[in-house]
Amino acid sequence: MGDIRLPRLNATDEEYTLIEWLVGDGAPVEAGTAVALVETSKAAHELVADDAGILWQRTSAPSTCRPGEVVATVGGDDRPPPVRQACDADPITITEPARRLMAEHGVAEADVRSIGKPVIARSDIEQLVAGQAPPATAERVTVSAAQRRVARTVSASHREIPAAYTVVKVVADRLKQRLRAEAATIGFVGIPELVVEAIAARRAEFPLCFARAEGDQAATVRPGAHVGVTIDVGRGLYLPVVADADTRPLRDVAADLLRFRRAAVRGEFAEADLAGSNIALTIHTDADVVHAQPLIFPEHTCAVSLASMQRELVLQNDGSVTTSDYFHLGLAYDHRFVNGRSAVAFLRAVKADLEAG
C-alpha cells in the first residue's frame, strides 16, 4: 500500500513522459506488476508496483512528469483525494532594482500588476511612484557639447561657491546723454560698454572682487581688470573677455564687444577670447527683465548683473512730474572673500561713475 513515485531514471533529464497506463484506473494489481510506461530522452521504462492492492491513477497519460512526483497510489477500495494543484495568478517578474524601489516606497506586488507589463523594471516603479502613466513614446534630448560645458560650470559653482547677492538702482538719465555723445565720436556704444568701463575703474579699490579662490583659505589677485561678458545668441553661453579694461579707452572696449557679438553669431570664438577673466558681467537687457541673479563662475569671486532699462515718474522739488530712466545693477559675490559691506561699497562706486555720466 502506498504512493508510486516516479523514480529518477537518469541523471540528466528533468522530466519524463508517462506514455501509457498498463493497468486501468481502479484495477487490482499484484506486487511486481508493471503499471505504466515512462519514457526518458534515452529509453522507455516500466513502472512497477511494490505492493498489492487497487491502483488509483493520479495523473493521465500521456503526460509530463518530474522525478519524485506521485503518479499513482496503490490502496484500498476508496479513491484517494485528488492531488492539490497550485493555481497562481499570471506570474509577474520584478527586477531586483525595482524591488528595492518598491520597498523604499512601500509599493506592494498587487499595485505593480496595474502596470500591465510582464517584466517590471525600476523605471516602471519610478513612474508608478510619480503617479504618471508610462508615456507611449518619450523624447530624449541630448544636450550639445557647449551646453554640457555650461552644465559643468553651473554645477561647480553651486557646489563650491557660497554666493550672496545685492542689487542697486542706477539712474540712467546722464548716462544716456553720454552714450549719445560717445556715439558721435567712436561709433556704436551701449550701456554694457559703460558698465564694463565702470567696473574696471574700481579694480584698484576692490582687488578682492577681481580675485580667484584657492579653496576656502586663500585667493589670488591678478593685476588688471579683465571683464568677462556673457553673450548668448542661441548657440550656447560664452564668456569672452575684455582684457585690461581698466587701462584701455572706451573705444577699445566697444570694439572688443562688437567683435564678440559678431563671433558669437558665427560661432567662431578664438580660445584667447575666452580665457583669463577675473570678474564677470552678465547681461540681462531683454525687455521687462528687472532682476537677475548671476552665478559666480568658479574662477571668479564676483559677478555683476545688468538688467533692462525701466522708466518711472519722478516728483521734482518744484512739484512738477518728469520721467526718469533707470536699471538694476546686481552683484553676486563669494561670501568667503567678499562681505556685504564691501559688496555694497563696490556697487555704489560703480553706480556713482555711471550716474555721473
Next chain:
Amino acid sequence: MAEPGTERVGEGLNRALATLLAERPDLHLIGEDMADPYGGAFGVTRGLSTGYPERVLSTPISEQAIVGFAVGLALRGREAVVEVMFSDFATLCFDQIVNLASKAVTMYGEPVRMPLVVRCPTGGNRGYGPTHSQSLQKHFVGVPNLAVHELSPVHDAHATLARILDSGAPAMYFEDKVLYGRRRFGAAAGDELFHCERIGGACDFAVLGVRGVDRADVVVIAPGGLTDRVLGGMRGAYLSDEIAVRAVVPSRLYPFDPAPLAALVAGAGRVVVVEDATAGGTWGAEVAHTIHQQMWDLLSQPVRLLHAPPSTIPAAPHLERAVLVQADDIRAVVTAVAGG
C-alpha cells in the same frame, strides 16, 4: 506524440526526419543502432526504420564507411542523412567529409550535387566523459563548400534540413544532446520572460530578448545548443542589474554573414560570442573577425569571446560543470562587458 506547443526538441527532430522520409522518396538515413526499437543512441530515429525499412539503415561501428557510403549515394543522385552516434566520432569520418564530400561539389569540372547532412549529437553537460562530450564544430569551419549548422530550440529542424538538402552542398548538423530532452522554446517554464523574433538572413538568425524591454545593452551570439544557458544568463543580468541582453542564435554557423545584425549591433555597441569549444581557431573567433571587419564602427569595444577552458572534459558531473560554459559564466561576462 506531444502537441507541437509542448514538443521536445528531440521529438521535433524525429518528426522532421519522418516528414523528410515521406516527402523525399530518395532520402536515406544511415547510422549505428538506428533500427527499432533502439532508434539511435538518443532515440531520435525511433520508429523510422519500422516505417521505412528500405531507407533507414542500421550499421555496425564504421564511421568512415558510413559517410563514404552516404557520399556515394549522394553522388548517384540520392539524398543522405548520416547520424554519427557522438560528434566526437566525427574525427573518424573527417577524411570522407573534408577530402571527398566537400570537394566532390566542384572538382569534377562541373557542379555536382551533394545533398548530404552529417548529424552529430554534440556537447557535454550529461556526464558522458572526455570522448563523448566534446564540441568539435570548429574543426569543420572554413572548409570550402561545407556548411556548418546547429540545432536549436527556436528553429524548425524540418525547415533547416530541407534547406540543406535542397542546397545540393554537404553540411554538418550539430545537435546539442541536452536539447533532445528539452521543450521547444516557448513551451518550457521560464521561457515566458523572453520573446523571440526571426530576422532571417543567410544564417537564419533568431533574436531573443526580455519581453517589453526595447533597448539592448549587450548582444550575445551563440549556437543553438547554448540557447538555454544564454537565456539563463540574460535572466540573471536583467533581474539583478537590469542589463538588457539580446541573444542571437544562428541556424547556420558557417559561412557566417552578420549583415542582418547591423541595427542590433549599432544599438548595443557591445557583442559577446559564446561557444562550447576550447579557445583557438574557433567559430567564435571567426564570428568576431567578421563583425570587426564589417561593423567596427558600430562597436564601442572589441567583440568579447567566451570559451570552455583548455581542458579535457571530466566525467564527474561537478567537475564537468566547472569546465563547460554555464549560464553564470555568461552572466558574469555580460555584466563585465555592460560596465565597460
